[in-house]
Amino acid sequence: MSAVELARHYRSGDLSPVEVTKTVLARIERIDPDLNAFIEVHADSAMATARSAESQLRSGTDLGPLHGIPVSIKDLIRIEGSRTTGASRTLADAPPDCEDAAVIERLKRGGAVILGKVNLREFALGTPDPDSPFGEVQNPRRIGCQTGGSSSGSGAAVAAGLGPISLGTDTGGSVRYPASLCGIVALKPTNGLVSIRGVIPLSEQFDVVGPMARSVADVAATLEVIAGPDPADPWSRSGGEGNYPQALGGDVRGLRVGIPTNAFYRQGQREALALHAAAHDRLRDLGLVLVPLATPRPEQVYDTWDRIMSVDMAAIHDRLGLDETRYGKDFLNRLRSGRSVSAADHAKTVEAGAALKHDWLALFHQVDLLALPGNWAGAAPYGVETLEVDGKPYPSRVLYAPNNRIANIVGCPALAIPVGATVERMPIGIQLLAPPFAEARLVAVGHALEEALGNVVERWGIDPVRA
Numbered sequence: 300m301s302a303v304e305l306a307r308h309y310r311s312g313d314l315s316p317v318e319v320t321k322t323v324l325a326r327i328e329r330i331d332p333d334l335n336a337f338i339e340v341h342a343d344s345a346m347a348t349a350r351s352a353e354s355q356l357r358s359g360t361d362l363g364p365l366h367g368i369p370v371s372i373k374d375l376i377r378i379e380g381s382r383t384t385g386a387s388r389t390l391a392d393a394p395p396d397c398e399d400a401a402v403i404e405r406l407k408r409g410g411a412v413i414l415g416k417v418n419l420r421e422f423a424l425g426t427p428d429p430d431s432p433f434g435e436v437q438n439p440r441r442i443g444c445q446t447g448g449s450s451s452g453s454g455a456a457v458a459a460g461l462g463p464i465s466l467g468t469d470t471g472g473s474v475r476y477p478a479s480l481c482g483i484v485a486l487k488p489t490n491g492l493v494s495i496r497g498v499i500p501l502s503e504q505f506d507v508v509g510p511m512a513r514s515v516a517d518v519a520a521t522l523e524v525i526a527g528p529d530p531a532d533p534w535s536r537s538g539g540e541g542n543y544p545q546a547l548g549g550d551v552r553g554l555r556v557g558i559p560t561n562a563f564y565r566q567g568q569r570e571a572l573a574l575h576a577a578a579h580d581r582l583r584d585l586g587l588v589l590v591p592l593a594t595p596r597p598e599q600v601y602d603t604w605d606r607i608m609s610v611d612m613a614a615i616h617d618r619l620g621l622d623e624t625r626y627g628k629d630f631l632n633r634l635r636s637g638r639s640v641s642a643a644d645h646a647k648t649v650e651a652g653a654a655l656k657h658d659w660l661a662l663f664h665q666v667d668l669l670a671l672p673g674n675w676a677g678a679a680p681y682g683v684e685t686l687e688v689d690g691k692p693y694p695s696r697v698l699y700a701p702n703n704r705i706a707n708i709v710g711c712p713a714l715a716i717p718v719g720a721t722v723e724r725m726p727i728g729i730q731l732l733a734p735p736f737a738e739a740r741l742v743a744v745g746h747a748l749e750e751a752l753g754n755v756v757e758r759w760g761i762d763p764v765r766a
Contacts, residue, residue, distance in 0.1 A: 300463070301463055301512070301513060301514045301516060301517050302364070302365065302368045302463040302464055302512065302516075302517045302520055302521070303364070303514070303516045303517060303520060303544075305319060305367070305368055305463065306364055306365075306366070306367075306368065306520075309356055309366070309367050310356065310361070315349075315353045315367075316348075316349040316350075316352040316353045316356070316366075316367030316368075316412060317346070317349045317350055317353050319349070319367070319369065320345055320346060320348075320349035320367075320369055320412050320414075321346070321349075323369045323414065323460075323461065323462050324340070324342050324345065324346075324414070326460060326461060327340055327414070327461050327462075328340075330459055330461065330763065331456075331461060333437060333442060333763060334436060334437045334439060334442075334455050334456075334459055334461075334763065335418060335433070335434045335435065335436050335437060335452075335455075336371075336417050336418055336436055336451075336452040336453075336455040336456040336459070336461060337371070337414075337415055337416065337417055337418065337452065337456070337461070338374045338384065338386070338415070338416045338417065338418050338433050338452070339374070339381060339382075339415045339416040340414065340415040341378075341381065341413060341414060341415040341416075342415075344413070345369070345412050345413060345414050345415070348410075348411075348412045348413065349367060349412050351410075352366055352367035352410050352412065353367065355410065362408065362409050362410035363409045363410065363523070363524055364409075364520035364521075364523055364524065364544060365406065365409045365410065365411040365464070365520060365521065365524050366409060366410035366411070367410060367411075367412060368411055368412060368463065368464060369411075369412045369414050369462040369463065369464070370406060370411045370412065370413055370414065370462060370464045370465065370466065370521075371413075371414045371415060371416075371417045371452070371453065371456050371457075371461065371462050371464075371465040371466070372403070372413060372414075372415070372416055372417065372465070372466050373416070373417055373419055373450050373452065373453055373465070373466060373467045373468055374386060374416035374417060374418065374419060374452070375419060375422070375423055375468055375498055375499045376400045376402060376403065376466060376468070376497065376498050376508065377396040377398065377399060377400040377403065377497040377498070377499075378396060378399055378400070378403050378413065378416070379395075379396055379397065379398050379399045379403075380395050380396065381395060381396055381415075381416060382394070382395055382396070383396055383416070383499060384416075384432075384433075385419070385421065385422045385423070385499050386418055386419045386420065386421050386422070386431060386432065386433050387421045387422055387432070387621075387625070387626065387627070387630070388432045388625040388626070388627075389621035389622055389625045389626060390621070391432060391625075398497070399497060400494075400496060400497025400498055401494035401495075401496040401497055401529050401531070401532060402466060402493060402494065402497075402498075402508050402525045403497070405524055405525050405527070406466075406524060406525065409524040411524070414461075414462050417450075417452030417453050417455075417456050417465060418433050418434075418436050418451060418452030419448065419449045419450055419451055419452055419453075419467075420448035420449035420451060421626070421627045421629075421630045422499065422501060422612075422616075422630060423448075423449040423450075423468055423470055423473055423499075423501045424448075424449060424501070424612075424629065424630050424633060425448040425449040425471070425472075425473055425476070426448065426629045426630075427445060427448070427681060428627045428628075428629055428630075429681075430627055430628065431627065435451075435681060436451035436452050436454075436455045437455060437763075438454075438455065438458075438480060438481055438678050439455055439458045439459040439481065439761070439762075439763040439764070440458065440481060440482055440678070440720075440724065440725055440726060440759070440763075440764055441678070441723075441724070441725065441764050441765070441766055442763055442764065442765045442766060443680050443681065443765075443766050444480075444678040444679060444680050444681070444725065444766075445480060445678045445679060445680070445681055445695075445699075446477050446480055446481055446678070447476035447477035447478075447479065447480035447481065447674075447678070447699060447700065448473060448476060448477060449467075449468070449470075449473040449476075449477075450465070450467030450468065450469070450473050450474050450476075450477050450485075450511065451477050452465075453465035453466070453467040453474070453477065453511045454467075454477025454478060454480065454481040454483060454485075454511060455477075455481060457481070457483045457511050457512060457513060458481040458482060458483050458513075458761070459761055459762075459763055460761030460762075463512055463513060463517055464510060464511070464512045464517055464518075464521050465510075465511045465512075466508055466509070466510060466511070466521075466525070467485070467508070467509055467510075467511050468495075468498060468501075468506060468507065468508050468509070469485075469487040469506075469507050469508075469509045469707070470501045470502050470505045470506050470507075470608065470707060471505060471604055471605075471608060471700075471703055471704040471707050472487075472700045472703020472704060472706075472707070474486070474487055474509040474510075474511050474715070475487055475673065475700075475703050475713060475715035475728075475730055476674075476699060476700040476703055477511070478511055478673075478715040478717075478728060479673035479674040479699070479700070479715055479717070479726065479727070479728035479730075480674060480677070480678040480699065480725075480726060481678075481726065482717045482720070482726030482728070482755070482756060482759055483511060483512065483513050483717065483756060484511070484512055484513065484514060484515055484517070484518055484714070484715065484716055484717070484745070484749075484756070485509060485510070485511040485512075485518065485714075485715045486509050486510055486518040486519075486522060486712065486713070486714050486715075486738070486741070486742075487507055487509045487706055487707070487712060487713045487714075487715075488507055488508075488509055488522060488526065488712050488738060489507075489536070489538065489539065489710060489711060489712045489735045489736050489737075489738065490504075490505070490506075490507055490534070490536070490707070490710035490735075491534055491535050491536030491538075491710070492507075492526050492527075492536065492538065492539050492712075492736065492738070493507060493508045493509070493522075493525050493526050493527075494508075494527075494528075494529035494531075494532040494534075494535050495507065495508060495532060495534055496529055496531050496532040496535075500611075500615050501608065501611070501612055501615070502607070502608045502611035502612060502615075503534055503611065503615075504534075504607075504611065505604070505607075505608060505611070505707040505708070506534075507707075508525065510522060510525070513756045513757070513761075514749065514754070514756065515547070515714070515716070515742050515745040515746040515749050516544065516547055516746060518714075518742070519543040519544045519546065519547060519742040519746075520543075520544050522543050522738060522742075523541070523542065523543050523544055526539060526541070526543075526738075538735070538736040539736045539738060539739075541739075542739075543738055543739055543742055545739075546739035546740070546742050546743040546746075547742060547743065547746045548743075548746065549739075549743040551585060551586065551587060551743055551744050551747050552585070552586030552587070553586065553587070553588065554587045554588070554667040554668060554740070554744065555587070555588045555590050555665070555666040555667045555668070556579075556582055556587050556588065556589055556590065556666060556667070556668045556669070556670050556731075556744075557590050557591075557592045557594075557662055557665065557666035557668065557669040557670065558579055558589050558590065558591050558592070558670055559592065559593065559594045559597070559669075559670075559671065560591045560592065560593050561593050561594055561597055563597045563598050564597070564671075564672060564702075566675060566688065566693070566697075566698075567672065567675025567676060567688060567698055568675060568676045568677070568686075568688055568698070568721065569689075570677075570721045570722065570727070571672070571674065571675045571676060571677070571721070571727045572675070574718045574719040574727045575670075575672050575718065575727075575729055577718070577719070578670070578716075578718040578729050578748065578752070579670060581748055581751040581752060582670065582744070582748060584751065585744075585747050585748065585751055587744070590665065590666050592662065592665060592666065594659065594662065594669075595655065595658035595659055595662075596655065596658075597702070597705070599651065599655065600655060600702075600704050600705045600708065601701060601704055603648060603651050603652050603655060603708070604652070604704035604705075604707065604708055605704075606640065606644075606645070606648045607645075607648055607649060607652055608637075609633055609634075609636050609637030609640065610637045610640050610645050610648075611637075612633065612634060612637050613634055613635075613637030613638045614637075616634055617638075652708055655705070655708055655709075656708050656709050656710070659705060659708075659709045659711075660709055660711075660734070663733075663734040667733070667737075667740065668731050668732060668733050668740065668741070668744060669731070669732040669733075670729055670730075670731055670732075671702040671705075671729065671730050671731075671732060672701075672702050672729060672730075673702070673715050673716075673717075673727070673728030673729050673730045674698065674699050674700065674726075674727060674728060675688075675698040675699075675701070676688070676693075676695070676698035676699065676721075677720065677721040677723055677725025677726065677727060678699075678725050678726075679695055680766075683695060686698055702730065703730070705732075706730075706732055709732075709735075710735055711732055711733060711734060711735050711737075712732070712733055712735070712736075712737065712738045712741055713730050713731065713732045713733075713741075714730060714731045714741045714742065714745045715728050715729075715730045716728055716729060716730070716731070716745050716748060716749060717755050717756055718748075718752060718755065719752075719755060720755070720759075724764070726755075726759075731744060731745055731748075
């Protein structure tokens with residue numbers, strides 16, 4: 300069941316947080332050894348919270364849409380009494396956290412049942428690492444295939460029904476990338492809408508915390524709980540329309556959706572391109588107006604983001620002062636790359652990023668939303684780094700997540716939604732982008748599209764598939 304469905308059953312008395320949490324914990328114990336999604340399971344504290352939630356709901360105390368709902372947490376977000384490792388050997392022996400991250404404070408105030416910490420790529424870098432201390436996460440849609448990163452544990456856990464909701468982080472697509480490959484929904488909020496206090500940073504100017512779930516309604520409910528200004532977070536911003544669940548079912552007719560016409564967007568597997576086009580048709584059927592337009596310099600986005608992020612990452616990890624001999628090989632190479640950038644080159648890249656942000660924001664004078672591909676290919680098995688499209692080889696990363704980073708550069712919200720699957724039954728998604736703080740618009744359109752497509756996530760189910 301979705302979080303929204305569970306909440307309804309809790310309030311009618313048909314189900315209780317205790318029995319639901321027991322069921323989810325039993326499923327984690329049974330299935331997670333094959334998926335490797337969880338780093339830590341907090342069974343005792345989860346059951347204690349569930350008992351408290353059950354008592355509160357029975358006595359008439361209602362803490363909101365996540366009261367008694369099981370939620371997993373990416374192991375980059377601090378939970379008091381739990382060790383936050385960032386999936387790195389450098390923090391494998393770190394002491395337990397002394398306080399909660401801001402989003403954990405909000406979840407606890409809202410009565411959410413925190414299941415534990417889920418796996419990720421080292422410090423949210425996003426690259427598969429066979430030498431990871433906690434191992435690679437398996438894609439439930441086909442065991443042995445990639446999950447996307449860096450919120451890989453969150454994507455797998457939600458797709459496999461190990462709780463309806465997970466919190467991930469998104470610096471350059473890290474909730475949307477695994478959502479697209481695992482076939483679930485994810486929302487990258489406007490930068491600053493959700494506090495990042497208590498989250499180990501990768502690039503604070505790009506970092507956001509975002510919800511991942513099996514429905515748009517669930518990410519809307521989660522955003523309602525975790526969003527809001529935080530005076531203790533210098534990156535926090537006030538804004539947003541709030542009451543995101545209320546936007547579901549709203550009238551979306553007449554909204555203008557920008558459909559990119561650049562040749563850049565015509566690469567990818569034919570199945571994926573056909574599914575994207577079919578999703579555009581569904582948007583038109585819903586009464587939205589499709590507006591063809593050219594996006595500014597999309598081929599420059601990936602490298603511009605990468606160079607800025609690498610310098611940020613190097614500065615942050617120099618400040619953290621961790622034992623470099625314990626970093627993974629790929630992370631250390633990226634760290635050294637960031638350190639090697641001159642001040643003059645970095646200034647030029649920052650200027651290029653600012654120009655991209657300005658020009659992409661200007662698109663929202665022409666349209667109300669943008670529709671971009673989520674992934675151009677279904678997830679391949681681990682170890683496959685090149686995919687063939689129309690006889691031409693492409694690095695798999697170019698086909699998996701090329702369009703995610705612009706939302707982090709711009710700072711705008713982006714919603715990833717699955718739209719179908721390849722003949723190998725691997726998910727394909729799109730993403731919708733809106734102006735900063737227009738999350739309510741995003742979830743309204745996303746929910747309408749989800750229903751028009753027949754909620755493909757529900758059709759796929761939650762049982763892992765073996766190759």
